[in-house]
Structure formats: structure tokens, C-alpha cells
Amino acid sequence: MSNLRIGWIGLGKMGIPMAKNLIEKGFSLVVYNRTKEKSAELVELGAKLADSVAELSAEVNIVISMISDDDALKSTALGDAGVLQNAKPGTIFIDMSTVSPKASAEVAEKADEYDIPYLRAPVSGSTVVAAAALLTIFASGPRKAYETSTPLFEVMGKALFHVGEGEEARYLKLTLNMMVGTTAAMVGEALVFGEKGGMDWNQMIEIIDASVVASPLVNYKTEALKQRDFAPAFTASQMGKDFDLALDTARQNDTPIPLTSQIRQNWSAMKAQGMGEQYFFAYVTLLEKLAGIEQ
Ligand SMILES: NC(=O)c1ccc[n+]([C@@H]2O[C@H](COP(=O)([O-])OP(=O)(O)OC[C@H]3O[C@@H](n4cnc5c(N)ncnc54)[C@H](OP(=O)(O)O)[C@@H]3O)[C@@H](O)[C@H]2O)c1
Structure with missing residues (x-):
């Protein structure tokens, strides 16, 4: 050594x-x-x-x-x-x-x-x-x-x-990030839907956290989401880059990855809204804007 x-x-x-x-x-x-x-x-x-x-x-x-x-x-x-x-x-x-x-x-x-x-x-x-x-x-x-x-x-x-x-490790890394990015999108969309229905933010997150839909990743993000702490450890732009790598690779070998393709649009929207250097879990705040929810 x-x-x-x-x-x-x-x-x-x-x-x-x-x-x-x-x-x-x-x-x-x-x-x-x-x-x-x-x-x-x-x-x-x-x-x-x-x-x-x-x-x-x-x-x-x-x-x-x-x-x-x-x-x-x-x-x-x-x-x-x-x-x-x-x-x-x-x-x-x-x-x-x-x-x-x-x-x-x-x-x-x-x-x-x-x-x-x-x-x-x-x-x-x-x-x-x-x-x-x-x-x-x-x-x-x-x-x-x-x-x-x-x-x-x-x-x-x-x-x-x-x-x-x-190149197996390259494929595996993109596989994981497709799942991580899609989780941020799914959680963001669900939270905005709940907010529109009048749910209390913290209580909603606590209940999601305690339910069967919570994955270790969701559990890990709970506190940051409650605090609305979007300090940029991994940015929306970086996630956009990884989605592009997955989409380019999938195009080359004819693999349909429709969810990845659709969610990719919102990493662009975050960049266009000046949110590209924010944490990728700030996806929820983009949807809040689109839904007319003021913070
Ligand atoms: N952040 C995370 O949570 C995370 C987790 C897992 C994997 N990753 C991956 O790990 C890698 C690094 O991520 P990071 O968060 O550390 O990114 P980062 O903070 O943006 O740092 C990027 C590094 O790459 C260097 N660099 C960029 N373009 C270069 C070029 N053309 N030639 C030479 N050096 C160049 C930068 O140098 P300068 O200082 O000169 O710009 C910097 O040292 C990325 O591929 C990312 O997707 C990140």
C-alpha cells in the first residue's frame, strides 16, 4: 500500500x-x-x-x-x-x-x-x-x-x-441516476399536488416518509425537504447532463426510456428559470411556480 x-x-x-x-x-x-x-x-x-x-x-x-x-x-x-x-x-x-x-x-x-x-x-x-x-x-x-x-x-x-x-459500470451509474432523478421528479409532483389540496407541508412529508412509498432515498431527503434546504450538492444541470448521457446511449442502442425523456424537459426548464445551479431536489419548486403556489 x-x-x-x-x-x-x-x-x-x-x-x-x-x-x-x-x-x-x-x-x-x-x-x-x-x-x-x-x-x-x-x-x-x-x-x-x-x-x-x-x-x-x-x-x-x-x-x-x-x-x-x-x-x-x-x-x-x-x-x-x-x-x-x-x-x-x-x-x-x-x-x-x-x-x-x-x-x-x-x-x-x-x-x-x-x-x-x-x-x-x-x-x-x-x-x-x-x-x-x-x-x-x-x-x-x-x-x-x-x-x-x-x-x-x-x-x-x-x-x-x-x-x-x-463499460458495465458506466451503464450502471446512469441506471442509478435515472432512478434518482425520476424520484426527485415524482416526489416533487406529488408534493405540489398535495400542497394544492391544502395539505400541511411538514405533515405531508412525514406521512410520505412513514408510508410504503418511501424509499431509502426519500427517507434520506425528508429533513432537507421539510426545511426546504436545497443547498447544491448535485445540481439540476448535473442531473440534466446525466439524463442526456442516458438518452444518447439509449438512442444508440434502441432502448425506449420515455420517463427519462419526459423528465429531462424539466431539468432544462430549471436551467431556463435560473435554477440550474440549485440542488436537483429543488425540482419541486419549479412545479410550485408552474402551479401558481407562492412561497
Ligand atoms: N456532486 C455529487 O453529488 C456527485 C455524486 C456522484 C457523482 N458525481 C459525478 O462526479 C463528477 C464530479 O462531480 P462534482 O460534483 O465534483 O462536479 P464539480 O464540483 O462541478 O467539479 C468538476 C471538476 O471537473 C473539473 N473539470 C471540468 N471540466 C474540465 C475540463 N474540461 N478539463 C479538466 N477539468 C475539468 C473541474 O475543474 P475546475 O475546478 O477548473 O472547474 C472540477 O475539478 C461528475 O461527473 C458528477 O456527475 C457527482
């Missing part, structure tokens, strides 16, 4: 708590973030700052990225300045972002050419869950690389799975 030198790319809302957990458990980290200032907290904790992806990749034996989307993954992994070209052969590259199977497969093809074992290891859980090191991590890619990387996953998460050798 002590001979694992880790390069961490992407210090956003998720990257910071995940990288912090590794440092706190004694791993040696080199970090890089496109916006340099966001590295300060990690550098204070002892991480070494790299000036570029290339510099970082040449120095370590495992590179982890936690970045926004397909474009971020492709610009980080590919090209002359990317991870694959600059890492030593045999360096493991783990991308933990939520991206499309298509973009991921492009990276996989290049990784093979450079002899870089490539793991797709997206996560399920919020920023709070990441900080508590309780993420669910599901990886696909070479099993040997997964086994080497397991001590790192154990530091960041509580439930770990190896789900295949190819």
Missing part, C-alpha cells in the same frame, strides 16, 4: 472530500485541478501540486480522475498532454466521473494502445456521503487493476463491486 503513489485530477465538490480521505489515511497524493486555487486545501494537508496532467501522470503509479463530463474526460485522458500519453506503461488509470459509455470506450481503446490498465469506477452517493467515506463504488475494467486499487476504494467507500471488464 505504501508504494502506491497516487495522482488525483479534479478537485470539485466530490473530488475534494474523496482526495482528502486518501490523504487522511496516509496515502501520498500528487494533485492537479484545472483551476489551480481549488488545490489549496489539499496542498495544506500535504499533497504535492502538479502544474499539469502530464507532469502528474509521469510521477505516479495510479492516476484517478473525478471530473465533470465526457469533454473533461477526453481532454484529460487523450492527446499529447493527456494521462495516457504521459503515464508510464502499467500505470493504472481510474476515472470515477459520470460519463457516457461511448466516451469511456474511446478512452479504453487508447488505454490499450498505451498499455495502461483502465478502470471505470463511478460512484453513488452525495458530497456528504463522499466526506463520510461511505460511497458505493462500482468498477469495470481489468480485474487485476481493480484488485490493486481496492485499498483506495476501501478508503473512499463502504460498498465495492467489480461489475465487468468493459
